[in-house]
Amino acid sequence: MFEKKMILMFVVFLLLTCFSCSAFAADKVKVNVAVTVGPNAAAAQAIKPIFEVKNPDIEVNITEIPWTDIYQIQLLDFMSKKGNFDLVMQSTSFFGEYVLDGFLEPLEEYFNDVSLIDKTAFNLDDFNPNVLKAVGSYEGKLYALPYMYFPQIMVYRSDLLKTIGWKVPATFDEYSNIVKKFSEIKGIYGTSIIGIKGGAGGNVYAWGPYLFGFGGYYIDQQGKPAFNSPEAVKALEYYAGLYKYSPSEAINMGTDQVTSAFGAGNVGIILMDADNAMSLLDPKYTEFSDKTSFDLVPKSPGSEAGSPLLGAWSWAISKFSNNKKAAFKVLTAFMGNDPEIVDAYVKNGIHPRLSVLNKYSSTYPNYALVAKELPNTKTVPVIPNWPQIRNPGGSHFQSHPGQDEPTRRFK
Amino acid sequence: MYRSEDTEPKKHRIRHWSYWKTGYILIAPVLFVLIIVNLYPSLYQIFISFMSYKLGSPISSFNGIANYQKLLTDVRFWNSLVITLKLLLYTLPVQLVLGIILAMLLDASRYHKYFLPLLVLPVVTTPVVVGYIFQYMFREDYGLISYFLRLLHLFPGYNLTANTGTVLPAIAMVDTWQWTPFVMIVLLAGLQSLPSSVYEAARVDGGSWWDIFLKITLPLLKSQILVVLLFRTVDVLRIFDTIFALTRGGPGTGSESLTIYLQLTGFRFRNLGYAGAMGMFLLVIASLFTTAFMKLAKSEGIEEEK
Amino acid sequence: MRFVQKHRQLLLVVILSVVTFLFLLPLIWAFLTSLKLHRDVFTFPPKWIFTPTIENYLYVLRETDYLKFMSNSIVISFSSAAMSVFLGALAAFGLSRFRVKGSKTILMWILSLRMIPPIAIVVPFYLMAIRIGLYDTRSGLAIVLLAINVPIAVWLQMSYIREIPKAIEESAMLEGCSPIGAFFRVVLPLEATGLFATFIMCLIFSWNEFPLTMILTGNVSKTLPVSMLSWDTQRGLQWGNMMAASMMAIAPILIFTALAQKYLVRGLTLGSVVD
Numbered sequence: 001m002f003e004k005k006m007i008l009m010f011v012v013f014l015l016l017t018c019f020s021c022s023a024f025a026a027d028k029v030k031v032n033v034a035v036t037v038g039p040n041a042a043a044a045q046a047i048k049p050i051f052e053v054k055n056p057d058i059e060v061n062i063t064e065i066p067w068t069d070i071y072q073i074q075l076l077d078f079m080s081k082k083g084n085f086d087l088v089m090q091s092t093s094f095f096g097e098y099v100l101d102g103f104l105e106p107l108e109e110y111f112n113d114v115s116l117i118d119k120t121a122f123n124l125d126d127f128n129p130n131v132l133k134a135v136g137s138y139e140g141k142l143y144a145l146p147y148m149y150f151p152q153i154m155v156y157r158s159d160l161l162k163t164i165g166w167k168v169p170a171t172f173d174e175y176s177n178i179v180k181k182f183s184e185i186k187g188i189y190g191t192s193i194i195g196i197k198g199g200a201g202g203n204v205y206a207w208g209p210y211l212f213g214f215g216g217y218y219i220d221q222q223g224k225p226a227f228n229s230p231e232a233v234k235a236l237e238y239y240a241g242l243y244k245y246s247p248s249e250a251i252n253m254g255t256d257q258v259t260s261a262f263g264a265g266n267v268g269i270i271l272m273d274a275d276n277a278m279s280l281l282d283p284k285y286t287e288f289s290d291k292t293s294f295d296l297v298p299k300s301p302g303s304e305a306g307s308p309l310l311g312a313w314s315w316a317i318s319k320f321s322n323n324k325k326a327a328f329k330v331l332t333a334f335m336g337n338d339p340e341i342v343d344a345y346v347k348n349g350i351h352p353r354l355s356v357l358n359k360y361s362s363t364y365p366n367y368a369l370v371a372k373e374l375p376n377t378k379t380v381p382v383i384p385n386w387p388q389i390r391n392p393g394g395s396h397f398q399s400h401p402g403q404d405e406p407t408r409r410f411k
Numbered sequence: 412m413y414r415s416e417d418t419e420p421k422k423h424r425i426r427h428w429s430y431w432k433t434g435y436i437l438i439a440p441v442l443f444v445l446i447i448v449n450l451y452p453s454l455y456q457i458f459i460s461f462m463s464y465k466l467g468s469p470i471s472s473f474n475g476i477a478n479y480q481k482l483l484t485d486v487r488f489w490n491s492l493v494i495t496l497k498l499l500l501y502t503l504p505v506q507l508v509l510g511i512i513l514a515m516l517l518d519a520s521r522y523h524k525y526f527l528p529l530l531v532l533p534v535v536t537t538p539v540v541v542g543y544i545f546q547y548m549f550r551e552d553y554g555l556i557s558y559f560l561r562l563l564h565l566f567p568g569y570n571l572t573a574n575t576g577t578v579l580p581a582i583a584m585v586d587t588w589q590w591t592p593f594v595m596i597v598l599l600a601g602l603q604s605l606p607s608s609v610y611e612a613a614r615v616d617g618g619s620w621w622d623i624f625l626k627i628t629l630p631l632l633k634s635q636i637l638v639v640l641l642f643r644t645v646d647v648l649r650i651f652d653t654i655f656a657l658t659r660g661g662p663g664t665g666s667e668s669l670t671i672y673l674q675l676t677g678f679r680f681r682n683l684g685y686a687g688a689m690g691m692f693l694l695v696i697a698s699l700f701t702t703a704f705m706k707l708a709k710s711e712g713i714e715e716e717k
Numbered sequence: 718m719r720f721v722q723k724h725r726q727l728l729l730v731v732i733l734s735v736v737t738f739l740f741l742l743p744l745i746w747a748f749l750t751s752l753k754l755h756r757d758v759f760t761f762p763p764k765w766i767f768t769p770t771i772e773n774y775l776y777v778l779r780e781t782d783y784l785k786f787m788s789n790s791i792v793i794s795f796s797s798a799a800m801s802v803f804l805g806a807l808a809a810f811g812l813s814r815f816r817v818k819g820s821k822t823i824l825m826w827i828l829s830l831r832m833i834p835p836i837a838i839v840v841p842f843y844l845m846a847i848r849i850g851l852y853d854t855r856s857g858l859a860i861v862l863l864a865i866n867v868p869i870a871v872w873l874q875m876s877y878i879r880e881i882p883k884a885i886e887e888s889a890m891l892e893g894c895s896p897i898g899a900f901f902r903v904v905l906p907l908e909a910t911g912l913f914a915t916f917i918m919c920l921i922f923s924w925n926e927f928p929l930t931m932i933l934t935g936n937v938s939k940t941l942p943v944s945m946l947s948w949d950t951q952r953g954l955q956w957g958n959m960m961a962a963s964m965m966a967i968a969p970i971l972i973f974t975a976l977a978q979k980y981l982v983r984g985l986t987l988g989s990v991v992d
Contacts, residue, residue, distance in 0.1 A: 032936070037947060063936050066947055068659070072678045076843070077935055079467060080852040084935050101467045187761075197661060248551045248569035251662040260955070264759045266552060287756070433896040437811025438823065440804050441867060448864035449830055455841035513736065520729040528978045529737050532744060534985070535974045537925045539942040540963045544747045547956050553759050555746050592740065597990050600982045604991075638989050649834030652927040656945070670836045670928070678932065683840050690837035701832045 028059040029326040033087040033315075034074060036067040036201075038256055039275035039349035040089065040148055040313055046344040047334050055333070058326050067091070067201040068254065078103045083320035086327040089147065089313050092135050092380050093199030098316070099138040105317040107142045110328045122332055126353045128310075134379040135314035144316035145335055146352035150200070150273035151308040151377050152209045153369045155280060158293040160185060160268050168295050172213055172238065175269070175298045182268030183245040190245030192267045196254040200311050201273075205380070206255065208309025209271055211235045212378055213300040219381050263288065271297055273311065274366045275349040281365075294365045296373060310377035312352065453694075460687035467681060478688035488689065490664055491672040494579065498668065499647050501583035502590070506643060507636070509587070510594025515628075517595070518602040531596060533589045542656025545585045546572070549657075572658050575665035582666055585653055590646070594639050601635035602628070633711060641704040648697050669693055751960040758956050773961035783962065786944040789855060790924060791969075793940060797859040797866055798919035802912055804863075805870025810900050813875050814883070824871075831868035831987060836928045843932050853935035861929055866919040869987060873918060876988030877911025878904060914980035917973050924970055941966040 035041045041064040048060045063085070065073055071094050077084050078101075090098055098104050110116055111124075124132070127146055136144045154169075160182055161168065169175040183190030194206035204218075211217065216231030226232055243250065247261060259276045261267050263286035272280075283289045297306035315334075317327045333341065335352060345351055346360050350370055361368040463474040482488055513530075517523040533541075548555045551570040560571075571581035605628070613623045629636075651670040654660065660667035660675070667675075673693065677686030750758060752769040777783050808827075812820050842861055843852070851857025885907070886899040894902060905912070927942045934943055945966065948959040974981065982990055 064947060069946060073935065075467060075678070075681070076852075076932065079843075080847045080935070082850075082853070082935075084853065084937065103467070195662065196659070248573040249549070251573045252658055266759070434811045434815025434817040436897070437815065437900075438808045438817060441808035441827070441871065442823070444804060444863050444867060445826065445830075448861060448867075449826075449838075452838045452841035452845065455844070456838050459840060459844075516729060516733060516736070519725075520733055521726055522730055523733075526733050526737050528975065530740055531974065531978060531981055532971060533740055534981070535921050535925070535970050536744065536967050537927075537942050537970060539927050539945050540967050541743075543945060543948070543959060543963060544743050547750065547960070548743060548746065553761055553763060555742070555763055558761070558763055588740065588743065593985055596982045597986055600990050635990055638986050642986065645832045645834075649836065651834075651836055652942075655927075670834060673836055674839075674928070674932075677840055683844075687840050690840060693834050693837040697833050697837070698829065701829070 028057055029323050030059045030061055031086045031323055031326050031330050032061045032063060032084060033327075033330065034063050034065055034070065034085045034089050035147075036070055036089060036313065037064045038067070039278060042279075043148065043345050043348035044334065046348050047341050050338075050340050050344055051330065051333055054338070055329065058329065060330055067256075068196075068198065074098075074103075078318065078320065081320045083318055083322050085318050086321040086323055087315050087331055088318050089315055090135070090144065091200035091313055092311055093205075095135050095144065095314060096138060099143050103319050104143040105319050105321070105324060107144070107317070107328070110317075110325070111142075113325075116325060116328055117332055122336055126355050128352075128354060128374060130377070130379060131310060131312050131352065134310075135312045144314035145331060147313045147315045147335065148275050149350040149352055149370060150275045150311045150313070151370055151373050152206070152271045152297055153274045153277055153308070153366055153373070154269065154295045154297050155262065155272045155277050156269035156293055156295070157182075157267075157288065157291050159291040160188065161293075168293075169269075169298055170296075172210070172298045172300060176238070176242065178269055179242060179245045185268070187266070189247050189261075189267050191242050191269050192246045192250045192253065192258045192261055193239060193242050194253060194255055194258050195243070195246075195251035196257075198254065199380070200313070201254045201256065205309055205311050206271070207235070207239055208311075208378070208380075209297045209306060210239050212307040212309065213298060213303075214238065215300060215302075217378070217381075223381070262286075262292075271308075274370050277366055278349060278364070294369055296369055305376050306373075307376040307378055308373055310374070310379050456687050456690055456694075459684055460691050462684045462687075464684040464687070465681050466678065466683050474684060478685045481685060482688055482692060487664060487667070488669075488672065491667045491669045494665075494667060495648060495650075495669045497579055498583060498586070498650065499644065501580060502586045502647055503640065503643055505583070506587050506591050506594050507639065509591045510598055510639070511632075513591065513595040514598035514602055517599050523599070527596065527599075530592045532592075534593045534596075536589065538589070538652035539656045541585060541589055542653045545653075546657050549581065572666075573662060575662055578658060578662065578666045582650075582654060582657065585657065586647065586650065589653075590643060594643070597635050597639050598632060601632045605631050634708070637704060637708050637711070641701065644700050644704070645697055648693070648700065747960045748964055750956055751964045753957050755955060755957055773957040774965070776958050777962045777965065781944075781947075781962070783944070783965070786939055786941045787965075789934075789938050790940040790942075793855050793859050793862065793938070794920050794923035796856075797862040797923045798916050800859070801863055801866035801870040801919045802874075802916045805867060805874050805915060806905065806908070806912065807900075808871050809874035809878050810904060812871070813878050814886070815896070827868050827871050828987070830864055831872075835865065835926075839929055839932050842929065846933055852933065853937050855938045858930060858933055858938055858940075859923075861933060862923045862926060865922050865926055865929075869918050869922060869984065870915050872987035872989075873915045873984055874908065874911050874988075876983065876991065877908050877914070881907045910980075914977060914984055917977035917980065918984035920973055921970055921977075924973075 033044065035044045041062065044060075044062050048062060051060060052058065070089060074085060074088050074090075077088075078098075088098075088104070124142075127136070128149075131146045131149065132142075135146055136142055154175075156168070156178075161178075163185070164178075164181050166178060166181065169178050179190035181190075182188055194203055196202045197204075199205055211232060214231045214235040216229055216235055217226060220226040220229070227236075247253075247266065250258065250261075253261070255273050255276050258267070258270060259272060259279065262270055262272070263280055265286070265288045277294060279285045280292045281289050286292070297308045299306040315331055317324050317331065321327050334345075336342075342351065342356055346356065346364065346367070350366065351357060351360070357367055357371050357374075361371050460478055461474055461476070463472050463477070517526065520526070545556075549557065549570050549572050551557050551573075554570070557570060571577045571584075609627055609631075610623065613627055618626070649670060650668060651674070654666055654668055654671055655674075658666045660671040669689070670693070673686050673689045676682050676689060749765075751773050752771070753764070753767055754770055754772065757764050757767045811817060812824060817823070846852040846857050846861070849857075851860070881904060886894075886896075886903045889899040889903045890896060924940075925942065930940050931943050931946075934940065945962065948962060977984070
């Protein structure tokens with residue numbers, strides 16, 4: 001009889017555990033979207049209420065994930081085949097991998113479905129063709145739509161520039177001189193490099209404009225990594241040289257942290273992704289918003305203009321999604337023509353469509369710069385083994401500047 | 412060490428068949444759980460480690476010992492092993508010495524029960540949170556640690572986690588902060604169980620304080636010290652949370668411990684087979700250390716279990 | 718002589734106060750930061766005196782899914798701890814009072830669970846969870862955490878059961894109780910302290926667990942420690958918010974510890990060191 005009691009207790013405990021997995025009923029279609037924390041999420045959060053009013057049958061559920069973890073979290077979700085995320089976000093650096101492994105849904109048939117989209121209103125030509133190729137399509141098939149661009153622009157403190165009485169740097173030589181000069185001001189780091197390992201948001205991407213400025217590229221014509229080419233070495237040395245004038249923790253900082261270090265008023269001049277830079281104009285984000293100015297990235301000695309790295313985040317429908325059609329509606333609406341949505345979007349980031357970019361050039365300084373920069377931009381190589389090249393590369397030069405000790409601000 | 416006592420009941424009347432059966436019934440549920448959460452995963456782990464298995468695709472093919480061969484030639488793996496061993500080297504002695512000193516101070520004080528509850532707080536603080544708190548405290552311009560170091564003119568004042576030379580001592584420091592109280596409370600428990608008559612006898616014999624410490628206190632604390640060493644060793648071998656929150660293995664691979672590299676390999680580079688082999692390696696090291704300590708405890712004739 | 722003795726105690730109190738302060742400093746500092754406005758955080762030298770605000774706490778509660786993560790943490794760690802205590806009590810009783818073949822091996826096997834790094838077997842756990850459909854569910858995680866809790870539960874409770882004189886249950890059995898009846902009627906009530914101590918220890922360990930939880934939870938069953946990751950971003954340097962989230966994440970643990978401080982030594986060493 002006590003055996004019975006024991007079994008009963010065991011069952012009760014098991015039941016207790018089972019109750020904990022709560023089931024929730026939903027009458028609306030719920031579309032779960034993954035976005036990276038930062039401008040991407042800010043734009044999505046701003047558009048969500050507008051979209052839900054216009055599409056009362058769809059509920060958008062936004063999950064914000066740090067860029068450092070989004071690859072792994074989405075990958076684990078794909079593996080589970082549960083389709084917890086209907087829309088997944090990828091940067092140029094792992095888009096190819098997702099496609100090759102069959103995690104993404106081809107978009108073509110959805111675009112052909114007239115019940116889902118007004119083709120005249122949503123024009124794919126309005127996206128920069130290079131970006132559409134780099135983060136949207138693989139071998140001619142469309143899998144994703146660019147969600148946000150992030151080519152680098154130069155961000156500097158105009159009040160400090162006025163103090164030292166110099167003009168805005170146009171070449172990398174002038175840039176490093178200004179950095180040196182700024183670091184002599186008490187309480188200011190000349191610049192901050194981005195040292196953390198990684199693609200979008202990390203050192204491999206942030207190094208791009210320096211690398212291109214010195215005439216190098218990530219891979220050579222045979223598709224082999226070219227981190228040892230003379231141009232790349234020069235660019236790396238230049239980049240490592242800047243670490244001396246950066247906060248020492250810059251070695252572990254990504255674009256997010258560098259943006260907020262600038263926002264805290266500690267940093268003089270940086271090259272920063274245009275989408276992140278936008279928050280520096282927000283008086284709620286930083287008290288230095290009216291002292292922050294933008295300009296084009298410095299140009300290399302021989303060339304006409306600087307060339308930033310055109311990184312972009314794109315959105316795609318997960319192969320395992322249970323609400324693919326609703327997801328497609330969300331996808332196209334968020335980057336669509338609706339003036340209200342566009343208006344909410346442009347306050348938070350760099351819109352992926354050319355017409356919008358041009359239209360808001362007069363309103364937002366970084367829009368004007370991105371529009372001007374676009375012809376000169378380069379993207380990262382779209383090759384399947386890019387992640388395998390990227391990570392060791394990232395480690396390699398995270399440790400490279402780590403050996404130089406930064407000159408200290410407090411002596 | 413568990414030494415099975417003679418559990419045979421002396422009363423003959425209750426030694427009937429169902430009595431024998433009961434023991435097995437009682438441990439059956441735990442055995443069942445062990446099979447699910449330990450035996451099966453371990454066997455599976457061994458299986459995976461011989462496979463070429465990429466996360467996201469089905470198990471492709473038998474790989475022989477290729478994954479293990481790769482371990483031998485992978486520079487990054489050996490680097491991570493060295494880092495893990497270095498962490499052991501940096502943390503254990505410091506924590507032991509500090510722990511003994513603190514335990515003796517507490518033992519000598521009449522008011523130790525007021526300090527103990529506060530001193531043990533670091534031990535139970537969530538390690539990830541510890542990582543983030545220290546990331547904040549290590550900051551160069553507004554971090555508390557950098558500020559103190561600068562006041563003391565001890566260091567140039569940069570972020571200790573930002574330099575390959577100082578990142579491991581910095582992590583060891585965080586670990587020491589968190590786990591010295593553990594060493595302390597265990598040793599304190601040992602100290603308080605020592606009979607005071609031993610000390611009095613020694614004092615009458617005229618031994619100096621140091622003599623008493625070396626010849627009486629330490630030998631009597633041996634079992635507690637072994638317990639502490641065992642637990643600290645296995646915990647340092649599996650340190651993950653703190654490093655993950657603090658540096659993610661950076662700068663470069665400067666703080667990439669075995670566990671961090673394993674996570675990276677499996678879930679970033681998606682090479683589950685290789686990560687499995689690495690996991691097996693980690694298992695072997697951990698069990699080697701454990702067995703060594705157990706052997707030591709046995710040879711010293713110590714019964715851990717009272 | 719008595720004067721010197723008195724003096725010595727005073728000196729010890731001073732030294733110990735300093736040491737305690739140093740050990741608590743990071744926690745105190747984090748707490749102070751959580752009460753700071755954004756502009757008070759980025760100052761050099763660090764500010765000790767400022768106008769406190771609870772804005773950071775409000776922000777965390779309002780703008781993030783903090784309460785969801787909290788409830789996940791509570792449900793997962795409580796159910797896992799409860800299961801472990803129950804299973805552990807049975808096994809501990811069986812192993813310490815009955816002759817079981819290979820009991821030594823079983824005990825060492827259980828102990829080895831405490832010794833192996835969880836990350837070393839995270840890969841099979843992950844694949845299993847996906848196959849059975851327990852990935853990203855609270856029950857799945859509660860079961861996996863048994864791997865962490867069972868060694869504590871069994872070894873710790875064994876040390877408590879051994880302290881109970883065998884004669885008590887034997888007399889109960891002579892009065893006609895079955896062995897399991899004796900366990901429920903006599904041993905369990907006598908072992909109440911052990912049950913409580915074990916429960917608290919399991920709770921602490923499951924609450925703090927990170928590597929397994931990080932891999933095995935997605936969006937639905939994310940726990941507090943894992944949710945801390947999402948602060949490491951652009952908002953992450955809003956240290957005030959982050960520290961407010963941290964403080965709330967460790968507050969329950971600190972309360973558990975306050976309840977169980979007496980049992981901590983024994984719990985952390987799996988019963989091998991008795992206070």
